[in-house]
Amino acid sequence: MHWVAGGFVFRRVESPFHKLDPRTKLLISLEFFAISLLAFAIIQVAIVLASVLFVAVYAKSLKRIGRTILMSAGFAGFIFAINLLFGVGLVSSLLYALRFLAIVSSTSIFFVTTSPDELEHTMKWLGVPRDIVFAFVTAVRFIPVIMLDAFQIMDAQKSRGLELEKGNFVKRIRNMVPILVPLVVNSVVRSGELAEAMESRAYGATPKPTSLYKLRLSRKDKSVMLVSLLFFAAVLYIYLRVKVPV
Amino acid sequence: MGSLVHIEKLSFRYLESKQWTLSEIELEVKEGEIIILAGPSGCGKSTLLRCMNGLIPHMYPGDYQGSVTIDGIQVREEPMGILAQKVGLLFQNPENQIFMFSVERDIAFGPENLALPRQEIRSRVDETMRLLGIEPLAQRAPHELSDGQKQRVALAGVIAMRPKLVILDEPTSLLDPKTASELVSLIQDLNTRLGITFVVVEHRLDLLTKLATRMVVMNEGRKVLDGKPSEVLSNERVGAYGIVVPSATRLYSELAKEGVKLARVPLAPSELTEQLRRIRR
Known part of the structure; x- marks a missing residue:
């Protein structure tokens, strides 16, 4: 079951796209996001989806982004069904479902190709207060640790006779209590130790801490940003001016 | 050598606790010493650290007397x-002392906080990694490290603050014997090369007694024994405080x-063999 924890762990991939400044990736992601939100024809959404997949291939992350799309496909199906049920036309329902997929995949471009480290720098750059950035950093940092903790507790409780997979829905949820209680207690203890270690290493000693790394836009970043902005403008122009059958 | 730590009549009671966790502790630590702090669980070692x-x-309020x-x-x-630039404290579990996503960034955490x-920061990080032999791990994420490596990285984070005193709270408790003995050599190395003073809470005495200059035993919040490891370990009372005396020293008694x-009081089997050989001659 350790693969579950693996899904939350960032994997470093060597690709030209990964090497871009996180702000460039954020811009591209946001542009895709806006384009998918504004798309009003199936063909447009299909083009957005195809472009996202193209970027994914370029970033050597097709598998991960593909998995995200597959995982959200169920929800897209739900959107389609609900719309259809409430009398929205077949084509429009399909459009909404596809649009949802396009939005999910365009945001995942940023999150799949950006390391938590870069994400932290981006948050700082956006002016998010340091305590919030640090809370986010530790939360992401400890996801795999707490997951493994949970598996260990599950094994321990199972070996003492707890049957997790037995009973009806309500029973199964109640079965999780003996897992959750020690997990929460463990995490509280852990957070206490974390606080001690942070204090001991001068966290909060100065109002403006410095940083080992600083985000720097390379020439490549600037050109990629420029090209993407031009494309974005062109797409907006097409949206406004060119009539496409829905 | 000058005095680095001077504790005078220190008593402490946690907020809303009736019992004093520490009572009238007197302790003097000289620069360059390696001190073992021992005693049964709940004797106040962690509080003293x-x-x-x-x-x-600063973090735990309570009744505080002495200085x-x-x-x-x-x-x-x-x-x-x-204080963080004078005293570094390495806690028992290294996992909870590594905050960042890469080893390098984590070592930089303290210096970054000092602005x-x-x-x-760069030169401190590089120097610390070189000293502790963890340069190849620079870009690794915490979950990609073994327990021994995590321990080293956590120690690196402490050393990067350039403290004069480093306190280690049961540093080998989660390590296998080989990694534990590597950590002990590292302590010795940092002590001789950088002159860092160490206070180590440790139960595996056989590893540390060889390099320790002193051993302090605590019981029920008081300091009960203080002296050279050989003196303390050959004291009859030591067993009563739940301290496992190394077998060579026990055989001596x-x-x-x-x-x-x-x-002489032997601390390791090799010393004992040496002395027995001398008697035979």
Whole structure:
């Protein structure tokens, strides 16, 4: 079951796209996001989806982004069904479902190709207060640790006779209590130790801490940003001016 | 050598606790010493460590009497940011002391908090990694490290603050014997090369007694024994405080009861063999 924890762990991939400044990736992601939100024809959404997949291939992350799309496909199906049920036309329902997929995949471009480290720098750059950035950093940092903790507790409780997979829905949820209680207690203890270690290493000693790394836009970043902005403008122009059958 | 730590009549009671966790502790630590702090669980070792690095009274309030002076500054008066550059504390579980996503960034955590210029942080990080032999791990994420490596990285984070005193709270408790003995050699190395003073809470005495200059035993919040490891370990009372005496030293005491008196108290089997060989001659 350790693969579950693996899904939350960032994997470093060597690709030209990964090497871009996180702000460039954020811009591209946001542009895709806006384009998918504004798309009003199936063909447009299909083009957005195809472009996202193209970027994914370029970033050597097709598998991960593909998995995200597959995982959200169920929800897209739900959107389609609900719309259809409430009398929205077949084509429009399909459009909404596809649009949802396009939005999910365009945001995942940023999150799949950006390391938590870069994400932290981006948050700082956006002016998010340091305590919030640090809370986010530790939360992401400890996801795999707490997951493994949970598996260990599950094994321990199972070996003492707890049957997790037995009973009806309500029973199964109640079965999780003996897992959750020690997990929460463990995490509280852990957070206490974390606080001690942070204090001991001068966290909060100065109002403006410095940083080992600083985000720097390379020439490549600037050109990629420029090209993407031009494309974005062109797409907006097409949206406004060119009539496409829905 | 000058005095680095001066503890005078220190008593401490946690907030809303009736019992004093520490009572009238007197302790003097000289620069360059390696001190083993031992005693049964709940004897106040961890509280004493926290008094030395300032977590008490800055993070944990309570009744605080007496004084702790580190390198000429009063722990009670100075903020944690200043104290962190004098005293480093390595906790038992390295996992909870690594905050960042890469080893390098984590070592930079302390210097970043001190708002040091970027070049200074860089040089401290590089130097610390070289000293601890963890340069190849620079870009690794915490979950990609073994327990021994995590311990080293956590120690690196402490060393990067350039403290004069490093306190280790049961540093080998989660390590296998080989990694534990590597850590002990590292302590010795940092002590001789950088002159860092160490206070180590440790149960695996066989590893540390060889390099320790002193051993302090605590019981029920008081300091009960203080002296050279050989003196403390050959004291009859030591067993009563739940301290496992290394077998070579135990054999020495047994032999003494039988009337065989050795010249020195051995701490390791090799020393004992050496002395027995001398008697045979």
